[in-house]
Amino acid sequence: MVKSGMVNLVQAELRKLLWLPTAWVGLLLGLVAAPALVLVSAGGTRRAIEEGIAGDPSDTAFQPLGIGLLGALILGVVAVSSEYTSTGEDAPRARQLTTTLTAMPRRYRLVAAKAVALSLLVAVQGAITAVATLVLTEVVLGPLVPPADPGRAAAAVLYWVLLGLLSYALTLIFRNGIVTLTVLIVNSSVVSVSYLLTKVTPLAAYLPDIVGAHMFLNEVGDVDIAPLTAGLVMTAWVTALLGLGAWLFERREA
Amino acid sequence: MITVEGVTRVRGRTRILHEVGFTARPGRVTGFLGPNGAGKTSTLRVLLGLDRPQAGRALIDGRRYAELERPLTVAGALLDGSGAHRSRTARAHLRWVAASNGLPKGRVDEVLELVGLSADAGKRAGRYSLGMSRRLGLATALLGDPPVLILDEPVNGLDPAGIRWMRTFLRERADQGRTVLLSSHLMGELAETADDVVIIDQGRVVSAGTLAEVVGDHPTLEDAFLARTASRGAAW
Numbered sequence: 384m385v386k387s388g389m390v391n392l393v394q395a396e397l398r399k400l401l402w403l404p405t406a407w408v409g410l411l412l413g414l415v416a417a418p419a420l421v422l423v424s425a426g427g428t429r430r431a432i433e434e435g436i437a438g439d440p441s442d443t444a445f446q447p448l449g450i451g452l453l454g455a456l457i458l459g460v461v462a463v464s465s466e467y468t469s470t471g472e473d474a475p476r477a478r479q480l481t482t483t484l485t486a487m488p489r490r491y492r493l494v495a496a497k498a499v500a501l502s503l504l505v506a507v508q509g510a511i512t513a514v515a516t517l518v519l520t521e522v523v524l525g526p527l528v529p530p531a532d533p534g535r536a537a538a539a540v541l542y543w544v545l546l547g548l549l550s551y552a553l554t555l556i557f558r559n560g561i562v563t564l565t566v567l568i569v570n571s572s573v574v575s576v577s578y579l580l581t582k583v584t585p586l587a588a589y590l591p592d593i594v595g596a597h598m599f600l601n602e603v604g605d606v607d608i609a610p611l612t613a614g615l616v617m618t619a620w621v622t623a624l625l626g627l628g629a630w631l632f633e634r635r636e637a
Numbered sequence: 638m639i640t641v642e643g644v645t646r647v648r649g650r651t652r653i654l655h656e657v658g659f660t661a662r663p664g665r666v667t668g669f670l671g672p673n674g675a676g677k678t679s680t681l682r683v684l685l686g687l688d689r690p691q692a693g694r695a696l697i698d699g700r701r702y703a704e705l706e707r708p709l710t711v712a713g714a715l716l717d718g719s720g721a722h723r724s725r726t727a728r729a730h731l732r733w734v735a736a737s738n739g740l741p742k743g744r745v746d747e748v749l750e751l752v753g754l755s756a757d758a759g760k761r762a763g764r765y766s767l768g769m770s771r772r773l774g775l776a777t778a779l780l781g782d783p784p785v786l787i788l789d790e791p792v793n794g795l796d797p798a799g800i801r802w803m804r805t806f807l808r809e810r811a812d813q814g815r816t817v818l819l820s821s822h823l824m825g826e827l828a829e830t831a832d833d834v835v836i837i838d839q840g841r842v843v844s845a846g847t848l849a850e851v852v853g854d855h856p857t858l859e860d861a862f863l864a865r866t867a868s869r870g871a872a873w
Contacts, residue, residue: 388706388707388739391736391737391738391739392737394736394737395733395734395736395737396733398729398732398733398736399722399733402725402726402729402732402733403722403724403725404724405724465722468722468723469723470718470719470720470721470722470723470762470763470770471718471719471723471762471763471765471770474717474718474719474770476717476718477716477717477718477719477720478718479720479721479722481687481716481717481720482720482721482730482734482777484685484686484687485685485686485687485702485708485709485714485716486708486709486734486737486738487737488685488686488702488703488705488708489703636687636688636689
């Protein structure tokens with residue numbers, strides 16, 4: 384009974400996410416961004432490799448995958464923020480969350496079901512994107528880059544799933560998608576505070592938004608972290624923050 | 638059967654519910670009556686496990702709502718608004734709710750038909766009128782065909798035809814042996830619909846019983862209500 388109950392909850396959360404236009408922005412952005420970056424940057428990348436300034440050549444195929452994490456971030460945010468959106472002008476304080484909690488009142492189970500649904504979506508999206516990006520790189524750059532290691536591709540997909548869960552956890556904590564997106568997107572694309580901090584202390588390289596890149600890239604910043612270590616540190620961050628988010632969600636008034 | 642016992646709730650420094658207690662029985666429409674801000678919605682939210690009381694308990698068939706397995710098959714609730722995300726269609730909304738409680742997909746079309754929304758099932762909830770939103774909320778409450786219905790101001794925003802429809806609809810549910818609890822600040826409406834009445838004012842139950850008992854010697858329910866809540870009414 385408990386098991387079938389959990390399956391129902393995950394199905395409901397999958398339906399919720401898949402029938403939301405904003406979630407599709409995340410899904411499509413995640414799917415398209417990385418392969419598009421391969422095409423756009425092909426010329427520059429080729430020149431960099433030929434001139435010997437490209438760094439570790441085995442990273443070349445994987446670097447574009449970094450941008451696709453935007454999709455995972457958006458999905459993680461939307462999974463929570465859509466619950467808090469006002470349902471309409473007639474009842475400005477009414478939100479989908481009320482329906483969710485009357486249908487699924489056990490809150491820890493609900494948080495878990497959302498996490499599973501989100502992970503499944505991001506994993507599928509990540510796998511498709513990784514394959515498309517690596518094949519495209521092979522086609523565009525050919526013999527200039529070494530064949531991609533499937534283990535690293537799997538690590539990149541896992542990294543996306545963890546980032547999706549990280550943004551989900553942060554949105555649970557802040558109850559606001561804008562805060563999460565600002566922290567994670569600005570930090571990962573415009574000015575990385577975490578990266579600047581690594582100039583102060585190498586320990587900053589273990590912060591949750593940047594440590595994960597070590598899971599599938601050899602050269603990230605100035606600090607060397609083994610892929611397995613990076614994966615474990617990232618998982619620990621996500622587990623801790625998700626635990627905090629779930630605890631707050633359980634205690635707060637809906 | 639709904640049992641509320643000694644529910645006290647404090648928000649910030651304000652005591653918004655003070656040892657609230659009453660029952661709503663199967664086969665009857667119980668009207669939960671009180672001025673705006675008296676604690677009606679707060680009580681219903683405690684009953685549905687959305688908010689937590691500092692003392693007391695609120696039970697549905699002897700169990701707390703949050704402990705119910707597949708709660709939609711035990712109690713259906715209608716609160717503020719439609720409860721649907723505004724960019725979702727009514728059908729998509731009802732489908733995920735049905736999935737969450739393992740209810741068959743066919744139920745979705747049945748409840749849409751029941752509340753008269755079949756023709757608009759493909760419209761986004763954000764484009765619904767107030768009356769349509771209430772109907773969608775009611776459809777959600779009915780998905781699990783529950784023996785208990787809990788409705789917060791169900792006739793708010795309905796036109797006269799909609800009000801009559803809702804009244805008849807709830808009467809039929811009670812006649813089928815279900816427990817119907819509805820809150821309202823409209824006394825005339827409740828006098829038409831309710832078998833039993835609970836009056837709440839400033840977070841306290843000031844009167845409860847059958848409609849006849851609560852009206853007592855007063856000419857109307859409205860007079861009885863104003864007499865019980867006179868402490869506040871004077872300002873008008």
